[in-house]
Amino acid sequence: MSTSSSTAAERDFKRVFLKIVFILLGVLLICFSIFFVNHQENNKYIIETLELNGSAEEGDALFKMNCVGCHGITARGLVGPDLHSITQRLNDKEIIKQVTGGLTPPMPSFEIDPVNMSNLLKYLHSLE
Numbered sequence: 001m002s003t004s005s006s007t008a009a010e011r012d013f014k015r016v017f018l019k020i021v022f023i024l025l026g027v028l029l030i031c032f033s034i035f036f037v038n039h040q041e042n043n044k045y046i047i048e049t050l051e052l053n054g055s056a057e058e059g060d061a062l063f064k065m066n067c068v069g070c071h072g073i074t075a076r077g078l079v080g081p082d083l084h085s086i087t088q089r090l091n092d093k094e095i096i097k098q099v100t101g102g103l104t105p106p107m108p109s110f111e112i113d114p115v116n117m118s119n120l121l122k123y124l125h126s127l128e
């Protein structure tokens with residue numbers, strides 16, 4: 001018997017340690033796949049929206065229904081900020097994330113299809 005052979009306690013420890021490593025790897029893998037799937041979906045939505053050429057009038061109507069309460073009837077700002085020349089500060093992708101993401105309470109996240117999102121973008125671009 002060599003002196004380096006592990007004791008039963010050491011073998012147990014190794015087995016438990018390996019188990020924990022595998023569980024952690026599994027959890028990481030799941031996290032990554034969730035993140036990846038979400039990311040893909042977001043990108044698909046953004047790409048679809050950016051491919052469309054929206055209508056500013058439709059966007060104006062949408063804005064009047066959903067946004068004026070906070071951003072003001074002429075988008076000059078109330079609770080939310082003035083949105084004139086917003087398109088010079090944020091790119092389209094950032095605006096889409098702002099509207100659909102719900103990342104800055106109290107502004108809610110809006111579930112809006114690509115066509116309407118594209119209309120809203122066109123309207124915001126008209127507010128130079």
Ligand code: HEC
Binds near residue numbers: 098
């Ligand atoms: C409940 C109030 C509320 C509603 C409704 C709302 N917003 Fe907002 N919005 C805010 C607030 C507050 C902010 C500032 C958030 C921050 O930066 O912390 C904001 C920020 C923004 C910004 C970013 C402005 C900047 O200077 O960075 C954009 C773009 C925007 N809103 C667009 C919209 C659009 C388009 C709608 C309608 C679909 C909408 N918002 C509806 C409250 C609202």
